[in-house]
Amino acid sequence: MLRKADNSAVAFVIGALVLFFIGGILTTVVPPLVDASWSKPFENSDPTKGPTGKLKPYTELELQGRAIYVREGCWYCHTQQTRTILADTKRSGWRGVDSPVSTPDEFVYDNPHMFGTKRTGPDLSRVGGKYDEQWHVTHFRNPADLVPGSIMPPFPWIAADPAESKALVAYLQTLGRAKDWRPDGDFEK
Amino acid sequence: MAERTTLADAGEIPVTSTAKYTESVHEDATARAFILSSIGYFFIVGIVALLVAAKFLWPSFLGTIPMLTYGRLRPLHVNGMLFGWLLAADMGLMYYVVPRLCGVKLWSEKFGLATAALWNVIILGAVVSLLMGWNQGFEYGELPFVLDVAVVVAWIMFGTNMFMTVATRKYQQMYVTLWYMMGTVLWTAFVYLTGNFAALLVTGVNQANLNWMYVHNAVGLIFTPIGLAIAYYFIPKTANTPLHSHKLSMVGFWSLAFVYVWTGAHHMLHGPISQWLQTIAIVFSVMLLIPVWAAVYNFFATMRGQWHQMRDNVPIKFLISGVVFYLLTCFQGPMHSLRSVNAIVSKTDWIPGHAHMAVLGAFSFFAIAGCYYVVPRMFKRELYSDALANWSFWLFLIGGLGFFVTLWLGGFWQGWQWNNPSIPFIDTVVNLQPVWLVRFFSGVLMFGGIAAFAYNILATAIGAGGEKATDGAAVAA
Numbered sequence: 105m106l107r108k109a110d111n112s113a114v115a116f117v118i119g120a121l122v123l124f125f126i127g128g129i130l131t132t133v134v135p136p137l138v139d140a141s142w143s144k145p146f147e148n149s150d151p152t153k154g155p156t157g158k159l160k161p162y163t164e165l166e167l168q169g170r171a172i173y174v175r176e177g178c179w180y181c182h183t184q185q186t187r188t189i190l191a192d193t194k195r196s197g198w199r200g201v202d203s204p205v206s207t208p209d210e211f212v213y214d215n216p217h218m219f220g221t222k223r224t225g226p227d228l229s230r231v232g233g234k235y236d237e238q239w240h241v242t243h244f245r246n247p248a249d250l251v252p253g254s255i256m257p258p259f260p261w262i263a264a265d266p267a268e269s270k271a272l273v274a275y276l277q278t279l280g281r282a283k284d285w286r287p288d289g290d291f292e293k
Numbered sequence: 294m295a296e297r298t299t300l301a302d303a304g305e306i307p308v309t310s311t312a313k314y315t316e317s318v319h320e321d322a323t324a325r326a327f328i329l330s331s332i333g334y335f336f337i338v339g340i341v342a343l344l345v346a347a348k349f350l351w352p353s354f355l356g357t358i359p360m361l362t363y364g365r366l367r368p369l370h371v372n373g374m375l376f377g378w379l380l381a382a383d384m385g386l387m388y389y390v391v392p393r394l395c396g397v398k399l400w401s402e403k404f405g406l407a408t409a410a411l412w413n414v415i416i417l418g419a420v421v422s423l424l425m426g427w428n429q430g431f432e433y434g435e436l437p438f439v440l441d442v443a444v445v446v447a448w449i450m451f452g453t454n455m456f457m458t459v460a461t462r463k464y465q466q467m468y469v470t471l472w473y474m475m476g477t478v479l480w481t482a483f484v485y486l487t488g489n490f491a492a493l494l495v496t497g498v499n500q501a502n503l504n505w506m507y508v509h510n511a512v513g514l515i516f517t518p519i520g521l522a523i524a525y526y527f528i529p530k531t532a533n534t535p536l537h538s539h540k541l542s543m544v545g546f547w548s549l550a551f552v553y554v555w556t557g558a559h560h561m562l563h564g565p566i567s568q569w570l571q572t573i574a575i576v577f578s579v580m581l582l583i584p585v586w587a588a589v590y591n592f593f594a595t596m597r598g599q600w601h602q603m604r605d606n607v608p609i610k611f612l613i614s615g616v617v618f619y620l621l622t623c624f625q626g627p628m629h630s631l632r633s634v635n636a637i638v639s640k641t642d643w644i645p646g647h648a649h650m651a652v653l654g655a656f657s658f659f660a661i662a663g664c665y666y667v668v669p670r671m672f673k674r675e676l677y678s679d680a681l682a683n684w685s686f687w688l689f690l691i692g693g694l695g696f697f698v699t700l701w702l703g704g705f706w707q708g709w710q711w712n713n714p715s716i717p718f719i720d721t722v723v724n725l726q727p728v729w730l731v732r733f734f735s736g737v738l739m740f741g742g743i744a745a746f747a748y749n750i751l752a753t754a755i756g757a758g759g760e761k762a763t764d765g766a767a768v769a770a
Contacts (some may be wrong), residue, residue: 111465111466111467113456113459113460113467113475116467116472116475117475117479119547119550120475120476120479120480120550121479123547123550123551124479124480124483124514124550124554126551127551127552127553127554127555127577128483128487128506128554130555130573131502131506131554131555131557131558131570131573131574132487132491132502132503132506132557135499135502135567135570136495136499136502138567139567142497142498142499142567143496143497143499174428174429174430175364175426175427175428176362176364176365176426177362177363177364177365177367177368177426177428178364179430180363180364180367180368181363181364183640185561185564185565187563187564188563189563189636189712190712190714191711191712191713191714192563194714195711195714195718205565206564206565207565208497208498208565208566208567210565211496211497211498211501211565212496212497213496213497214496214497214500215496215497215500216429216430216431216500217430217496217497217498217500217501217504218430219501219561219564219565220640221432221560221640221644222640222644222645223640223641223711224349224722225718225722226718246353247352248352248353251719252719253719253720253722253723254352254719254722255348255349255352255722256352257348257352257353257356257362257363257364258352258353258356258357259362260357261357261359
């Protein structure tokens, strides 16, 4: 019996697909059905439950900036997730306040997602509000001018194009700001 | 006839490869087209690899030209190596191996050549779009939608040719290489559709989950099974000895089929994705040790009594070092999925060290060994230079080891620094400079290996060494 199945291409195809689909379906189709926070945008008005705030859809300008972020491959060097690791919350923190951990409901409007896998540069999940536009544009022109030793590549063609740099900065300023967590506001105040 | 009985009874490949068998029946036109073009991309994309490595040391090098910025060259390097070189070489080897294991000609050489042509169009399209920045924003899924569709078409063409050849086979027993090949064709289809089509329909974490299912299984259910298909064929073949155990190879196969697909979420450990899914991914990642050890044990047991061949048989050198790298990389994988280890190495330079050991150290080594074995047979002449082949091996091995070892040590140290938030981030960048310097020079050595390999194969193909022996016995030695 086993020997016969061993020699049959049809039995093979069925076996290989059935085994594959068990794990495939349980890990891709089922999780979003079980876990509502994957598709429900973040919203909280009760400070006892953690940071308050509301996730808003991207504006047209922010989406343009996001497209530049995708095009230039910023996401090969920067992640966008504050993980459940103490050092992560400290590193993306602000003036002694730890940043909140990233949750699935903060990313509902992200398409393509930009979580990233490699941190050649720092995590950007809470960078919104950290620097002003002037800083970012100077940084794009030549990062090492602002941060000696930086190996972030220069992006002079973005810095030289006001429309592009405005859009990209607008996008960067949204990052991590669904949750209102900075102690006394940010550069804007 | 004797060799066929061995095949049918014990599930072994015919050990006495005779010229008659290798030379007369098969045209190999498709295999030639795939293999030669893939080696061309190996060389070209090798240059891109060096540019990418150089940018870690000199970030503004070529930095004012948008097309040559890091964020565009990196995906070109990854896609070029994965799809232009490795997958194409693997497919080419399958076009060579499968008809021989089935005892029939390839179902259709014309259809095969059309597939090769389409594949080359896809790769050239990929080069243009990635340099232009037409990037979809998914790792391994960067290619624009049109090219994704073309990949699916090409894959169906490849699969049809393979399955039709198997369906018309003369030998009833299917050697394990055929199993892995067929598994690859089937799984790849679904894995690719998930990562490049289904992922477009959703957003956020849901999308990331599909993306990681694809990324992980691009390695686990495409490059692993097709790489093992190659190793299972060429290790016994080049060592001229039967496979240790057919049964054990089946254990490896079915456990791989079941276990791999569950593990995608281990790319987001500690990240914004459900804890229970992370735990499932960890448990199954550890279970991956089963298929890996089954295959590796089988390979080593096959080599029993044949180790002396490591001295001067270049394909064996590549194959066995590939098996060792496979064992190591697949030990690392499950270890990184443990939460405590992951907290240190995740997102660091350790990860490229790990990834390169899998697709370069293991699977590319298998493919290179296969090319060294089949190209002389397809062109019916001896390899242009054995000495050069040996050089290519040592360049790859030393360059590869330099690359892997420095990135692990460096990556581990980097993760250690990150976990101490009192060290400013930029200091952790500056501290890694020596690591990246060694990585670059290891890359130069590996590129030397690529150049030696490509030159040797090209010279063999065009007959630069003159028509030495075409005598079957000599070729099959």
